[in-house]
Amino acid sequence: MLYYGDQAANGVKASDFVTELHSKADLDTFINKQPDNVLTVIDVCLRNAAPCIHIFPAVLALAKNFTGFAHFARLIGDESDEAQHLLKELNVNEVPEVVHCVANFGCCCNQSQDLSEPMMCLCW
Numbered sequence: 001m002l003y004y005g006d007q008a009a010n011g012v013k014a015s016d017f018v019t020e021l022h023s024k025a026d027l028d029t030f031i032n033k034q035p036d037n038v039l040t041v042i043d044v045c046l047r048n049a050a051p052c053i054h055i056f057p058a059v060l061a062l063a064k065n066f067t068g069f070a071h072f073a074r075l076i077g078d079e080s081d082e083a084q085h086l087l088k089e090l091n092v093n094e095v096p097e098v099v100h101c102v103a104n105f106g107c108c109c110n111q112s113q114d115l116s117e118p119m120m121c122l123c124w
């Protein structure tokens with residue numbers, strides 16, 4: 001097994017590379033503290049969805065390998081009512097979903113993105 005709880009292979013702590021988000025306030029804080037030249041990536045998932053469980057080791061590997069170039073976070077959409085509401089606000093219809101965010105602009109979900117539109121297709 002490559003990942004369990006906060007523990008990954010070779011004694012790596014997942015939370016050292018992927019920030020856990022639990023609320024809109026967490027999301028806003030995470031996005032706004034990122035430098036302008038760093039990609040902000042949110043892995044949106046559900047606790048018991050097999051595809052979400054299977055993809056997380058890859059998300060963790062990306063977060064580890066892109067340190068300094070991208071910051072990763074994970075939002076578990078079924079851990080609270082607030083998290084479920086945030087999924088709706090972000091227009092997440094399927095999981096796992098990767099959401100890209102930029103401070104002062106908002107977030108964009110890959111599924112809902114029209115490639116003819118600017119990247120920031122959903123702003124708040």
